[in-house]
Amino acid sequence: MIMEAIRQFLAAVIGTVGFSVMFRVPRKYYPDCGIIGGLGWIFCWFLHNGLNVWSFLSTLLATFVVTLTSRMWAARRKSAAIMFLLPAIFPMIPGGRIYWTVYYLIVNELALSARNGRAAIAEVVAIVVGIMCAYEVPQRSINRLMGAPQADRK
DSSP states (O other), rough: HHHHHHHHHHHHHHHHHHHHHHHOOOOHHHHHHHHHHHHHHHHHHHHIIOOOOOOHHHHHHHHHHHHHHHHHHHHHTSSSSHHHHHHGGGGOOHHHHHHHHHHHTTTOHHHHHHHHHHHHHHHHHHHHHHHHHHHSSSSHHHHHOOOOOOOOOO
């Protein structure tokens, strides 16, 4: 299990850095994006495979962690959170489920197609809800936690 976790982490880091390049993230942030994406994926993977947590819940919790970490990293680096979040969320996109949905549709296995399609939609909803929940944490609290300067309100 440890070796598989290391493989999963490294694959997520490499994929996240690849998406960082594709989304034109400045080169100096590639390691940051890779670490956030890798940690988010390993958290999701461990919840689902190690603790047998429902895929919707593991995706939601991991997305929340990735989004909050992206916001914290952005406060520390004085940059935009979306620059870290967009590539780092990549490992949790249910591409495999979408593939199998279409595959089973083509081979006329409608029950399997519907099951995979529902699971893919559930995981996408989990990603959206996880991002929304993490953005409910006030930026002022994140700045205080990360030691970033506070904006004066008048």
